[in-house]
Amino acid sequence: MNVVETKALGRRYGKRWALRDLDLTVAEHTVVGLVGPNGAGKSTLLHLVAGLIDPTEGSVNVLGAQPGSKGVLPDVAFVAQDSPLPKRPRVCEVVAMAAGMNVRWDADVVSKRLRELRVDESHRVGELSGGQRAQLALALALAKRPRLLLLDEPVASLDPLARRGFLQSLMAAVADGGMTVIFSTHLIDDLERTCDHLVVLGQGTLLLSGSLDEIVQGHAVIVGSPDRPLPSGSSVVGGYRSPSAHQHLVSVSAPVIDPAWQQLAPTLDEIVLAHLAVEPERRPVRRLEVV
Amino acid sequence: MIALRLDPGSGVSTYLQIVHQVRQAVQLGVLREGDQLPTVKEVVGALAINPNTVLKAYRELEHEGLAVGRPGVGTFITRTLTSPSPEEQTRLRAELGRWVDRATDAGLDIETMVGLLRSVVNQASGSAVA
Secondary structure, X not given: OEEEEEEEEEEEEOOEEEEEEEEEEEEOOOEEEEEOOOOOOHHHXXXXXXXXXXXXXXXXXEOOEOOOOOOOHHHEEEEOOOOOOOOXXXXXXXXXXHHHHOOOOOHHHHHHHHHHOOOOOOOXXXXXXXXXXXXXXXXXXXXXXXXXXXXXXXXXXXXXXXXXXXXXHXXXXXXXXXXXXXXXXXXXXXXXXXXXXXXXXXXXXXXXEEEHHHHHHOEEEEEEOOOOOOOOOEEEEEXXXXXXXXXXXXXXXXXXXXXXXXXXXXXXXXXXXHHHHOOHHHOOOOOOOOO | OOOOOOOHHHOOOHHHHHHHHHHHHHHOOOXXXXXXXXXXXXXXXXXXXXXXXXXXXXXXXXXXXXXXXXOOOEEEEOOOOOOOOHHHHHHHHHHHHHHHHHHHHOOOOHHHHHHHHHHHHHHHHHHHHO
């Protein structure tokens, strides 16, 4: 079953398209990483899926219904960038507030998590560290027992240790089963560890989408002399050229078997950066297959 | 029980790193028949990785006949690997020696040879699991 389905989805702010012509499907029980530079449309997409904004064109469907509609609201949890929580109230008051706003609420999730983090519930939210606040926001989202969890750059402002702790909590929650996660991030290392699928956005359009394995197997770094024709079935995404040798990052439909080209395994980092670096006018009309 | 670890810069996919580490632990005798592998939740909690990755690695180990999953209990090592016999190793070494001689005659330097070997090994291990 698809948890999210978008068709020709677009959203415009004034004259600027933040997102355009997006066809994307997200299968159940996957962890999807959303990457792209600032302004690529990541937050816009997450807000559209959460039902916090409406599309300008096209459609988005979440768990078989319109995002934000009564039927799906209890099943979707969204944590906005920097885990915005009111700073004045005490932790226990924020927990009680969140509990009161949700029809389904697993209080044990929050209390257990706060104990593990050694957070005193009588403290004010503003007194918590960045890592603790992010963990509190995650615990509140998980207490809904959501079928779809949306996180907008959850670890961007965290130090490495807090980031690790956050991802451990998130992955442990995924291990419990029944949840699909979409989260945006700038950190490709984190994606490699935590995601099944990757969606790369650039300037409001979909550049690359697929399972991590498909993406890595679908690319190669090849090195060879400039006068050689490219191996069959490969097309250049990026690379650099010197008079004596060309090094290309290519997308391939099958493993390259061409003695004229030395083949190296690309890292996910290289693949993502190469796709982001492609000039918009050079981009193919339709990209790699969708998730 | 072994502690799994990851090398993010290795370029080897996470699930393969787990498969390799378990296989190596069995080859070295660190893990023996009947030993339990860490549960998916334990690995996820320790390494902050996707549980599907751990499941995929354990499925691969089961597929190789190296481990067996018992639902609700865990995953257990089913056999002890033995490394190739000294005669076999000698034979492989001699074959490689002849190849190195031919490569030297063809004008390859050591780095090119190592690079070529690595790319062939990578390709073979890639297609073995694909």
